[in-house]
Amino acid sequence: MLAGGQSWIFNRSPIILSTGIVGGPFEREGRIPEEFDYFYDDLWMGEDSYEKAHRKLIEEAVTIALKKGNIQKEVVQFMIGGDLINQITPTNFAARNISIPYLGIFSACSTSMEGLAIAASIINNDGANYIITGAASHNAAAERQYRYPTEYGAQKPPTAQWTVTGAGYAIIGKSNNQSKPRPKITSATIGKVVDMGLTDPFNMGQAMAPAAVDTIIAHFNDLGRDFDYYDLIITGDLGKIGRTTAIELLKEKGIPVAENKFLDCGLIIYREDQPVQAGASGAASSATVIYGHIFNQMKKGVYTKVLSIATGALLSPMTFQQKETIPCIAHAVSIEME
Amino acid sequence: MKIKNISKLSILILTILLVQACSNSDVDKQSLMSLIKTTNPPPISAIKDPKEERIVLDIQEEVLSNEKIYDVAVIKGKTDVLVAYKVKHIHRFRMKQIKGELKKRLEDQFENVQFTLSSDYKIFLEAVKLQKRTEQDNLSEEEFDEQLKDIIQLSKEQT
Amino acid sequence: MNHQQKTYEQKAYEKIQKKHEAKRPLLRNCIVAFFVGGLISMIGQGITYFYIYFFNFTEKTASNPTVATMIFLSMLLTGFGVYDRLGQFAGAGSAVPVTGFGNAVISAAIEHRSEGFVLGVGSNMFKLAGSVILFGVFSAFVVALIKTIFTGLGGG
Numbered sequence: 117m118l119a120g121g122q123s124w125i126f127n128r129s130p131i132i133l134s135t136g137i138v139g140g141p142f143e144r145e146g147r148i149p150e151e152f153d154y155f156y157d158d159l160w161m162g163e164d165s166y167e168k169a170h171r172k173l174i175e176e177a178v179t180i181a182l183k184k185g186n187i188q189k190e191v192v193q194f195m196i197g198g199d200l201i202n203q204i205t206p207t208n209f210a211a212r213n214i215s216i217p218y219l220g221i222f223s224a225c226s227t228s229m230e231g232l233a234i235a236a237s238i239i240n241n242d243g244a245n246y247i248i249t250g251a252a253s254h255n256a257a258a259e260r261q262y263r264y265p266t267e268y269g270a271q272k273p274p275t276a277q278w279t280v281t282g283a284g285y286a287i288i289g290k291s292n293n294q295s296k297p298r299p300k301i302t303s304a305t306i307g308k309v310v311d312m313g314l315t316d317p318f319n320m321g322q323a324m325a326p327a328a329v330d331t332i333i334a335h336f337n338d339l340g341r342d343f344d345y346y347d348l349i350i351t352g353d354l355g356k357i358g359r360t361t362a363i364e365l366l367k368e369k370g371i372p373v374a375e376n377k378f379l380d381c382g383l384i385i386y387r388e389d390q391p392v393q394a395g396a397s398g399a400a401s402s403a404t405v406i407y408g409h410i411f412n413q414m415k416k417g418v419y420t421k422v423l424s425i426a427t428g429a430l431l432s433p434m435t436f437q438q439k440e441t442i443p444c445i446a447h448a449v450s451i452e453m454e
Numbered sequence: 455m456k457i458k459n460i461s462k463l464s465i466l467i468l469t470i471l472l473v474q475a476c477s478n479s480d481v482d483k484q485s486l487m488s489l490i491k492t493t494n495p496p497p498i499s500a501i502k503d504p505k506e507e508r509i510v511l512d513i514q515e516e517v518l519s520n521e522k523i524y525d526v527a528v529i530k531g532k533t534d535v536l537v538a539y540k541v542k543h544i545h546r547f548r549m550k551q552i553k554g555e556l557k558k559r560l561e562d563q564f565e566n567v568q569f570t571l572s573s574d575y576k577i578f579l580e581a582v583k584l585q586k587r588t589e590q591d592n593l594s595e596e597e598f599d600e601q602l603k604d605i606i607q608l609s610k611e612q613t
Numbered sequence: 614m615n616h617q618q619k620t621y622e623q624k625a626y627e628k629i630q631k632k633h634e635a636k637r638p639l640l641r642n643c644i645v646a647f648f649v650g651g652l653i654s655m656i657g658q659g660i661t662y663f664y665i666y667f668f669n670f671t672e673k674t675a676s677n678p679t680v681a682t683m684i685f686l687s688m689l690l691t692g693f694g695v696y697d698r699l700g701q702f703a704g705a706g707s708a709v710p711v712t713g714f715g716n717a718v719i720s721a722a723i724e725h726r727s728e729g730f731v732l733g734v735g736s737n738m739f740k741l742a743g744s745v746i747l748f749g750v751f752s753a754f755v756v757a758l759i760k761t762i763f764t765g766l767g768g769g
Contacts, residue, residue: 265724269700
């Protein structure tokens with residue numbers, strides 16, 4: 117059901133049934149290794165290219181999500197996913213092997229929430245019984261496409277962020293009044309593309325912050341909610357610098373921010389002493405933290421109402437070289453316990 | 455895995471260094487320090503004759519009177535004179551000019567000799583080696599002249 | 614080239630953005646680059662002495678094998694995954710010496726190995742270092758041209 121200008125309310129409450137989270141060696145050293153289901157020991161993952169390793173991440177995450185939910189692949193109607201690599205080939209190729217009818221989406225690092233919003237909408241409208249959705253990214257594959265070769269010794273500025281190696285997939289299904297309470301998806305807000313004229317690809321957090329703020333405000337306006345409604349508002353990968361900028365922007369727009377309730381996935385996944393500069397980024401940043409850490413915390417009852425906003429920078433290496441600014445987008449999905 | 459790689463690398467480097475260190479001869483060891491230290495080896499001439507030795511001493515004195523130069527080796531063959539010198543670090547930007555001035559002064563003062571000047575460390579090192587060898591091995595005039603010619607040849611190499 | 618006028622909103626955001634942006638620690642970077650660059654150059658000087666002393670090279674001729682050796686060492690370090698960490702630590706200190714050039718070539722070659730030797734390594738090896746070569750040669754040409762013109766005028 118449409119609410120306001122750009123939001124959906126899911127009155128039939130699609131629920132998250134199970135999730136599969138995989139990561140790489142660097143994530144194992146991070147702050148939340150217990151939230152992952154599986155780690156690979158190196159970035160190659162037994163494949164001969166990073167792109168193939170990327171595909172393997174997705175396949176593994178989907179397999180784990182199906183297994184944990186005890187759901188047969190045949191009953192899942194659709195798979196909705198994406199990643200950062202050219203023409204989202206890792207997800208496309210993974211979908212070839214998984215062979216679930218597939219919608220490939222690209223929304224840079226906000227792919228996870230775009231996928232979740234679409235999946236919830238389809239299920240809410242009886243378009244499917246089960247949908248598997250998620251996002252993935254691979255550090256070396258992304259570095260190589262967007263920046264320099266992995267072994268190139270260029271100094272990254274303190275605003276740079278570290279692309280997460282990992283994949284997070286979740287199975288969304290209909291609410292069936294089971295005894296066990298599960299996180300349900302209550303609403304979603306689709307964001308506008310916002311461009312504040314930033315051009316530095318090593319400063320994505322600040323480029324994306326206005327998009328996140330725009331979507332949060334739209335969400336509050338459309339649904340008549342505010343910060344007090346939620347226990348937690350979590351952004352995808354703004355990083356340290358992007359987060360403080362977003363807080364200031366929100367305050368400037370007259371929205372009181374409870375800073376302890378305004379977290380960022382990019383600051384949760386790694387420890388302080390890991391060399392990630394401003395924090396984590398990549399499609400897997402929001403996918404692994406929200407489907408892993410936040411999902412588990414909600415089941416434990418730490419949070420009951422969460423608004424997650426995944427932010428994406430819609431640039432390509434070519435647009436950056438052609439001196440174009442970085443347009444950004446953010447999608448918000450609210451998840452609440454039954 | 456990385457630690458293993460690094461240890462392999464260091465073993466490789468150590469081996470190279472060891473192999474090199476073992477091949478040193480006595481003369482080499484003595485002359486090594488001349489690369490870093492002021493040596494001022496005694497000037498020598500092929501012909502053992504007080505008059506010739508006077509000339510090489512005069513040349514050495516003349517070169518060292520230039521305050522920009524702190525170390526010099528002078529070797530005189532029958533007609534060739536090799537002057538290998540080191541320029542003080544602060545004046546190394548003007549090495550070409552120093553060489554020109556020095557050559558002019560030497561040629562004005564000493565006639566009938568063919569000067570070869572070099573500020574190259576390698577030439578200095580070879581000059582010191584030749585001087586050490588003459589002390590130890592008693593080279594004949596011909597051998598001495600031959601070896602001097604080799605050094606002069608080397609100083610003219612471009613690439 | 615896209616030089617659009619910034620809108621009022623973009624200008625307003627620029628102020629906030631500048632306030633929060635973490636600047637590169639310039640002084641620290643300069644000092645570290647000075648010492649690491651100096652250290653690499655010192656190793657290079659050591660290798661030059663090595664060639665002068667043990668082989669028949671003069672100061673003039675020893676620079677060629679020295680450069681080759683330094684690039685070989687940077688190749689090993691790049692392959693073992695050490696050089697990119699050094700680069701993050703030292704910045705210009707490890708980028709400016711010839712080892713940085715070697716690292717740029719070799720990292721690109723390693724990276725594109727998965728696309729094969731001809732289309733991958735061959736065509737991508739110089740994707741970072743290519744502009745260094747091109748503009749190095751070009752600026753050498755310009756400088757030589759200027760010098761020729763001036764000395765020609767001065768002499769005539």
